[in-house]
Structure formats: structure tokens, C-alpha cells
Amino acid sequence: MVRIPTLSFDRGTLILHPPPKGKAWVDYATWDDRVEKFRIKAIDYRSLVEALQNENVNFIDEAKAFVSLELVSSLAMEPYPHQTEALTAWKHAGRQGVVVLPTAAGKTYLAQLAIASTPRSTLIVVPTLDLMHQWYAQLLAAFPDAEVGLLGGGARDKSPLLVATYDSAAIHAEALGNRYALLIFDECHHLPTDFNRAIAEYAIAPYRLGLTATPERSDGKHSDLNYLIGTEVYRQTVAELAGKALAKHEVVQIKVQLSQYERDRYNELIRLRNAFLQQANIKLGNLKGWQLFVQASARSTAGRKAMLAHREAKAIALGTDGKLQVLSNLLAQHYPERTLIFTADNATVYRISQELLIPAITHQTPIKERHNILTRFRAGEYRALVASHVLNEGVDVPAASVAIILSGTGSAREYIQRLGRVLRRGTDGEKLALLYEVVAEDTSEEGTSVRRRGLENEPQRRKGRRGEEKGGLFAAESSGLYRVDNDKEDR
Template structure:
């Protein structure tokens, strides 16, 4: 373990300091900053702007770290009143880190968001960066140790209520203190607080000065246009992102690197399988559409492909899809092409042969715990009805979902079906077989679903993931690209 990181906070300054920093509604306001120094600072902090209302200057709270560094390098006298941090009694987590967890934490602690471009560290260290590790590898444990090491008020941001409750329980158990909560009908601030992304989006500007560290679980969500504002409105100098799948098809992970920090540590499932995670195999089953399905699929694909050809849309990236959606609002042909693509996907994802293949898989794994993943609610319900399997979708109530998962955990249920809901953000009981009947084909989705079966098995057995793909369809091409 690397030596303890310096605890950052308000820098001691003389009372007659010429420049005063304050937090205000998601920004840092500067008073007493002369025009000459402002011009110099703007070279390092381009977002520094004049504020006609106050006669001072402002930067987004996100830039508090770089502003501090720039002021220190200019040897400016500063009275820093940005962060309003509660004092902590000593935090102590009982977890002992595995070697790779220790490496990940050390890699993060060795970064510094306050360093200038030459690596100078004019003020206290403030780590910032993203850790990418497989589901089941203990990312939460690393975060707990990060909170312990920095011993500063911390906001943990998560995508779902399920994860909010899991984090709250874990933090209360480890640190034996009351944990705040934004979400699920509660708005309670404590030195350590857990929030959903939705609640953090609404609260960030009012609590942006109350935390020295922010942890973004499933940090890839932060790439969304609205959620990015959470990171911009918080002044928290230290930032930790956790994910099993950092890169986004739309390239928004580059924005995440700017507002949280770069990817500083990465491990793939293959690197941990066999010792820390279950060894696993992937079986890819190709099935054929029925003649009727093929006819309908080809007809819809032709409508879709013809429009792309006429419109010169390549459809090789997420931006191409967004362009088609935008056009569909005013162009009837674009709308028909979009609907045709959707109908073709539904035919592919819900083909009769896929359901027949699932029947064979279920028969071949009697007594084993199985999760069946689909892309649409209708298919999940069809699977549920045909095979008498409990199903969890976005329409499943919280109480019913908890009951299904608990019965799956205790063995009353040996198999469940779901439409995307269990990809992430839910503590899924151990399973050793996953069946992907349909999905987006993205590497992120595949990795998330694989992660649901990778926890070490009591008998030391191997995990097995089936990918069922309709041959001679766009799904087959997408699956091939992901593997490549």
C-alpha cells in the first residue's frame, strides 16, 4: 500500500488575503482578483470569466482544482472559503484489499487533479480518475478504502435505488455512522451521503461545497448530457469513477475523463478468471429464422437500407442513429425507415428458433442457476409464460423484484428472465449460467451480462454464457464486430 494521501481542505491563509474564493450555485466566485492576474490565470483556466453582477469573476465549480493550482503557482494571497467540510472521526474499514485492488487504489491515489501541466503539485493532493474492473471484483471495497484514506466528506452517486440501498447498508456497516441519502423519497445530508444520479442532478448546485470526494459508481452514466452537470456543479477536488465498461460507443467517455479524470487502472474478466473470479466459457449458438420470419425480416431491412442509401447515412456510429431519429421527426420516410429497423430487430430477437434453443439449454442445465437476458419486455414475458420462469422488467415493482431475487438467492427459484434490468445496478445473486437471447450487441452490455455469473463458485466450477444469434441478420454482424 502506498503511504497515506495528504488530506486536502482549506489552505491556511492570512486574514489580509487579497483574493477571496467562495462557492455559489455550482460556481466558484473570485473577489479581489486584478485584471493582470486574471489574464494570467485564464491561460490555465480558460473558463474564468468576468461576472457583471458581482463585479468579480467566476469559474464552474468543476474548475476549483485547476484554479487552486493556478493561484498557487502565481504565489497569490488567497482566502479560500469554497469548501464547507465537516470534520471526521477516524474512519476504519475492516476489508483487506486483494493485490489487484491495492494496485487499483494506489494508481488512483497517485493521480492529482491539482497538478499543473508540468506535473507540479503546488497544493494538497486531490486524486481523480476511473477504475475499470469486472463485475464481482470488489470495486465497492476499493471505494470504501479510498473514503477511509482521504477521510473527507464524500458523496457517492449511483444509477439506481437498489444500488443506493446497497451502498447505504455497506457504508453504515463499515464505518458505523449515519449515512445520508438523496433518493427514494429522502433528502438527508450527512458527511457521507449516497445519491442517485437523478437526485444528484437536482441537488448538486446546493450541496456542491459540502464534499471533498465524490465517487461515481457505474461512471459511464456520467457521459449523458444531463448527468454531466453533476460533476460540473460539484467543487469536490477528489473524484473516483467505477465501472466495468468505461468506453462508450458515442465517445462520451472522453468527457468523463475531463470531468472525473482519466482511466488509471483496468483489468478484464480474463485477467481475474480462475483465481478471483470464476473461470468461464462462452458458447455462441447460431439459429435460423423461419421462412415467414425471413420474408418479413428481409422486407423491413430493405426499407431501412434503401433509406440509408438515399440519405447517405452510413449508420456506423451512435451519431448516425441520432441523425436518423432527428430526421424522423419531420421526414415520413425517415420515420418509416426507423420503424422498419425496429420491426426487423424484434423479428430477430424473438425468433421461434431462439426460444427453441433456450428450451434445449434449460433442459441441459437442470438444477443450475440460470439468468435469461432479453432486449424487450415482450420476449421476457413470453419466456416467462412458456417456461414458468419469474421475470423482472422495468415494470416489475420494487417489492416484487426483491422477492424474486431473494428466492433466487435462497434457491427457491433456479432461473429468472429479465429485459436489461439486471445488466447493472442490482445486486444479483450468484448464477453460473447466462443465456443472452437478445441485446444491443455492444461490448459493454456483453461484459455486464458476463459479470453476472463470474463470482467464484463454491465448488470451483466454471461459469457458462450462451449467446444465441440469428444467422444472416444484422444481429450476427453486430456480434462478429463485438468479438473482433
């Protein structure tokens, strides 16, 4: 009697035994001497199943443990045109791919639309505990009858709708791998690290959605998103959504001159640093040059002095007294508008907090205190708030209309995230958001400003493909467990 091949899930991989007829499966399989069976990457599940189906191979699928959901959606808000376009583009790409939208453009609501139109057990992965709790609350509101759970921060639920941090999802990737049909990666630029990528690689999920404002990574690993999630299917920029889904905004750069003492000291420090770099034949124009500088600074006294000079010069540019004067003027000018102040370091945060009596949030701020500060800011009790990097990502502050960047990195992602903190539309639709960038003139900060604003003139968005949705077993019109019923598509 001929045994029917069986596909099973084994700790983040697939086992296919006995070997089926045909050749399509061979490209995915590797022989494992330990179990004397063929093993296949979990991420290749969809491609493998479609290949077997195309060759009419009869097999038993014991790998999948995901289920259909009866979701009663309470999504009453009419989607913006860009959200509808993005959802359509994602569906046409076989419900796999990355959507690039600026902060405050409604990526979470787009994800809820994707869940409603793909009613299967779903895992949502987010970078922070703050975001995890925000997603949890929003999913409960969107799907009041669904069982929603958490994985992270001490919670270890096993719900069909599960929100997890990247850290927790990666730790439990082997156990989660076959339980969810749809994976949603919020801030998906976090995924292509050596640790986090296991979430995608150990999962058989046939449907995948990545969300981010800036997918590009300095290490170039953003290209791995094509394999881990799918290709970029839709993109819109801040400029294209301004006055529509986002508030109209203006970016104003203010240049501040160093005092004579600061200028003399800055120039001396830069001279000392550059002399060492020239002697060591190191150029700081790229990441490799910086790495060489760090390595060289650990090998000699001269290198150590050069690094200390670099850091002191940077501190002078970031924290010049002239910036605090400009800050005071801007706060007075825009009072009582709610204002967010961003710096690159905690020392400046605490200095501003102490001298101007402004509530501060850093990574050292206890969770309850942080929650209390944000609550009072939203309510209007606090009119200004100063932070370093903790408000860049995963914090909802819709009440703010003015952002002031006193210092920051050259990261375009950080710049877009900080701008996004003030881009949510007002209730009357007439809100004008202002972003002030305060830069020390004739210092390295000017180059940093140019780098972080490098995406301002990015190419026009690449909209998703139109036409019919990708065919095959996992297309919307297919039958069986993988089918997405048309009557649930847009409810």
C-alpha cells in the same frame, strides 16, 4: 489597510475578491458585471488553490465546507492484488482519476478502501435506486460508526457520507458543491451528459474517483471524464481476472436457423427496407446513418413502411421460435443451476415467462415484487430468471452461474455487464461461469454480436503511474484540512 483576498462558494461557482496579487489566478477567473467580482468555476478549485499557494499568495478560503472524518473501518477482507494496485495508482495520480474494472471485480470494495484512506466528507453518486440502497447497506457495514445518508427516492439527508442518485445529485448540485472533499462516481460513464455533468462541474471536491466497467460512450463524451474526474489510472479486463478475482468462464455462441416461413418473411422485409435506404442514399453502418433513417421515416409513407419492415425483421430475428427451443434445452441441461436469461425487449420476456413459467423482471415490475423475486432467486427457490435491461446494471446476483443472452443490443457495455452477472467467484473458488449467446443465423443479429463483443480483445491494461504521489497542497503528505494522515492510509 490592505484587504486579504477571500475565496467563497456561490451556487456552484467560486468568487475571489478582492483580486490577489500575482498572475496565476487570472487564467481561472472571469469578470462578473452583476456582482462586480471575479468568478471562477468550482471544478477549478484545487488547481486555483495550488496556483495561489505556489505564488505564496495569502488568502482566506471560505469556500470549503467539507470536513475531516474519524472513520473506524471494519474492512476485514484482504484486498485482491488488482484492488491494491488500483488504489495505489489512484493515490499516485493525486487521488483523481478513473478506474476501469469488469463487473463483479470489486469496484465497491475498492471505493471503500479509497474512503478509508481519504477520510473526508464523501459523496457517492450512483445511477439507480437499487444501487443507492446497496451502497448504503455496504457503507454502514464498512463504517459502522459513521453517519451515512441518502439523497434520492424521497430521502434528502445531509450526512458527511452521502449516497445519491445521479438525478438527485444533479438537481442539488449547487447546494452540494462545497460540502464534499471526495466524489465517487459509480458507473461513471453516466456522468458526461448535459444534465449529470453539473455534479462534477459545480463541485470543488479536490479528490475524485470514477468507477466503471466500460467508460467508452457512443457519443464520444467519455473523453470529458478526463476533465470531470481525471484521467484513466488503472484498467483490468475480464480475461486478466478470470480464475483470480473472478470465476473462470466460458462464452458459447449458438446459432439458430430461422424457419422457412420466418426466413422468407425476413428476406422480404429486409429487401423492402434496403430498397428505401438505397433510394434515400442512407447507410446504416453508424449512428449517423440510423439517425438519418429515423428522420427519413417520418417524412414519407415509403419511409414509414421501410421503418416498419426494419422493426418486424428485427422482431423475427430476436424472437424466432428456434431460440425458445434452444432456451428450453439449455435450462434442462443446466438444471438446477441458477440461470439468468436476457432479452432485448419486454415482449419476449413476458412470452418466456408465460410459456416456461419463469419469473420475469422488467422496468414495469413493482419495486416490492422485484425485491421479492430477487430474494427468492438468491435463496434458490427460483432457479431461473428472465429480464430485459433492468439487470444489466446495479443488481447483485452472486448466486447465478449461467447466463443466456437470447437477444441484445450492439453495446459492448451491455455485453460486459451481462457477463458480469455470473462472474462472482463461488465459495469454493471452483465456479465455472457460462455465458450462452443465442444468435439467429444469417440475420443482422450476427453483426450485432460482433459489435458487442468488440472489446474482447482490447489492449492490455494501462496500469497507473508508479513513483511518488502528486505533490502540492492536496498531496497525502500535506498539512491542514486537506492532509491524509499516513496512520489512516491503510487501516
